[in-house]
Amino acid sequence: MRFLPLFLDLSSGTIALVGNSPAAINKLQLLRSAGASVRWFSDDEDASAELLTAGGPGRVEIDTSRASDIDASQFAAVVIAYGDKRDDAIAGRIRAAGGLINVVDRPDLSNFIFPAIVDRGDVVVAIGTNGASPVLARRIREQIEALLPARLGDLAALMGRYRERFAKARHASRSLRRFWERVVDGPIGAAALAGRWREAETALARAVEDSRSPEAPSGVVFLVGAGPGDPDLLTLRALHTLQNADVIFYDDLVTQEILARARRDAELVFVGKRKGEPGIGQDAINRRLIEAASAGKQVVRLKGGDPFIFGRGGEELEQLRQAGVSAFVVPGITAALGCAAEVGLPLTFRQEATQLTFITANTSDGAEAVDWSAASNPHTTVAVYMGLSAAGTVRDRLIAAGRDPKTPVAVLVRGTRPDAKALVGRLDELPTLAVAAGSGPALLVIGEVVARSEPWRASLSRQEVEVAA
Ligand SMILES: C[S@@+](CC[C@H](N)C(=O)[O-])C[C@H]1O[C@@H](n2cnc3c(N)ncnc32)[C@H](O)[C@@H]1O
The missing domain is CATH 3.40.1010.10 (Tetrapyrrole methylase, N-terminal domain)
Known part of the structure; x- marks a missing residue:
């Protein structure tokens, strides 16, 4: 991680903004709506005048002096958005002076960057990609926007008002964290998020009073x-x-x-x-x-x-x-569902696989002692857990129970993990596949449906290529 998310106190000083590009105007609007006080180094009087009328609680003053003379020590941060080579020269000087600097779309010249923001009043979520992909950050922001309730910031503000009161009132046996978790997850949070403020506040005040008595352990x-x-x-x-x-x-x-x-x-x-x-x-x-x-x-x-x-x-x-x-x-x-889904292997299939059996080969008496007769039906898909080291016994017992030695099988190794692999073949080859699989965890899947999986289709097309060659 190159950029650690921190939150800047906008009342700690003025932000210098340099440039007239569309990116500069975007930043001006963002800073203004966040309530920042901005000194805008702009050489375009018309655009500046127009923007002064734009809304937002922040203050903007225009400075027509040369941006190259900026004294970084006078500002909480400097934002540069010329979008040309002037950026490099000013950035170098401000960094050398130890100032906080952002050059829009140039993380290489910046020592801070603007995250994508989800703003719910007191609750602000910052999303960054180390400057690598603002588009991805915006996508994530859209997803978080959809997830977070609209009144979340108001709930945070309510909790903020009672924070100190609870800290003073609470009995030593009461956990701070658990108290606030119950507020958020319980009826108080639900009332607040539904906009029923009086109900939420009355219940919170009562909960704070109740916290004066010791809590019974309830693990x-x-x-x-x-x-x-x-x-x-x-x-x-x-x-x-x-x-x-x-x-x-x-x-x-x-x-x-x-x-x-x-x-x-x-x-x-x-x-x-x-x-x-x-x-x-x-x-x-x-x-x-x-x-x-x-x-x-x-x-x-x-x-x-x-x-x-x-x-x-x-x-x-x-x-x-x-x-x-x-x-x-x-x-x-469970492993069978996750591993099968990953390789496009339907565990059941109309008419072809009408039963599904999960079997462990690891009983206290070993794989030999397992009753394999339940897996003898050719319409049964068998998922064997803990069967990698007993693959020979699994093969012998299934064939003895009546399964065709040519039944398709898959060995799904470390399924859904980054180093997952899948091997496919026929039931009589199961021990060889298990050896090739290496270390587990691994799941053995036996049944006609294996022939519908992606690894099986890929192995067929490999064979076709070999035959054609
Ligand atoms: C002790 S059992 C636990 C099963 C687990 N409770 C479940 O529902 O998947 C361990 C066996 O699950 C299977 N297994 C678990 N995770 C797996 C994975 N990621 N890939 C393949 N097999 C897995 C292997 O057969 C492994 O030997």
């Missing part, structure tokens, strides 16, 4: 599915729990990109297994979840895919219930 555990790896495949609810968590216990399948979406000061505790090292064990995990919730914390137990699909979420939920801890399950996109 909770969310068993959250993180999806197969791509952070964009987190559900909105999963994201919400990650952003409110005090502590997150996570597995080895959870990627760093997903952890990066968690609240910055949440405690992150790894409880998975790393190659060659013993994990802390299921009993210890259960114990730690219960301890954290009993201490009043908001706990997230974060698992790859979905917590209830080969993820031991069911066992953890039982233990939490027995301990009397409130627990909620947030589903995730």
Whole structure:
């Protein structure tokens, strides 16, 4: 990151604006509507006079002296927008004098840049792309504009008015963060965003008064599915729990990109297994979840895919219930769904694949002990979890159960992650594909529908090219 977003106090001084280009006039309007006091170094009297009548709370004074003589120490910042080589000369001088300078559309000459802005009064969102793509920044701004409620700034202002009062009133056992989260997420926030100001303010004043008494500990555990790896495949609810968590216990399948979406000061505790090292064990995990919730914390137990699909979420939920801890399950996109979607592999298909079976090859007695008869029907798509190292047994058992050795298969490795790969072939080649896949996690998919996937189509066209050659 070259440009760190900071917010400039516009009352700290005047902004110098240099130039008459359309870009300069844009900046003038922006600064004026933000309430800035601007000295505009303009050599075009007509345009300047016209602009003085334009609206906005900011003040503009025109200066017809030479912009090359600007004394940077007199200004909070200098914005230059000639759009020609004069920019370079003035920028060099101001930077040398240690001033804050922006040259419009020239991040190389600037030591600050203007972000795209979403403005909701007290709530301002700044979006930057390090100066690389203002168009992309504007697209992101449009998306955020659509997401943020119109009265968000008014809610922020209401909270601002009660901030100090709550800080003075609150009992030591009351968490500042949790109090304000409940205001935002609960009925007070809902009333404010709906414009019911009196109701919102009365409820907030009452909540501040109530905070004088101690809070009963009320920890909770969310068993959250993180999806197969791509952070964009987190559900909105999963994201919400990650952003409110005090502590997150996570597995080895959870990627760093997903952890990066968690609240910055949440405690992150790894409880998975790393190659060659013993994990802390299921009993210890259960114990730690219960301890954290009993201490009043908001706990997230974060698992790859979905917590209830080969993820031991069911066992953890039982233990939490027995301990009397409130627990909620947030589903995730299981590996089979994420990996199949990525390679355009429809897991069911009219008449061709009318059943779908998720099987784990990793039972306590090994893949040999699995009942493969449920997967014998040629219209069944089989998704095998934890099957990479048992690919030989999976092949033998499925063929013994009656599947055609020529059934299309796919090995989908590290699906939805940046280094994902997909290998396709026939059931009798499954062990060879598994070896070629290297390290997992990987999912084996067996069924006619594999022939509809993109890797299969690509392998066919490769063969056609080879035959033609
Ligand atoms: C312990 S299971 C957990 C399954 C998880 N709860 C789910 O719903 O996807 C781990 C297995 O899931 C599969 N898996 C998980 N993430 C995967 C990914 N990104 N790509 C391929 N397979 C994955 C692999 O078969 C791996 O061995």
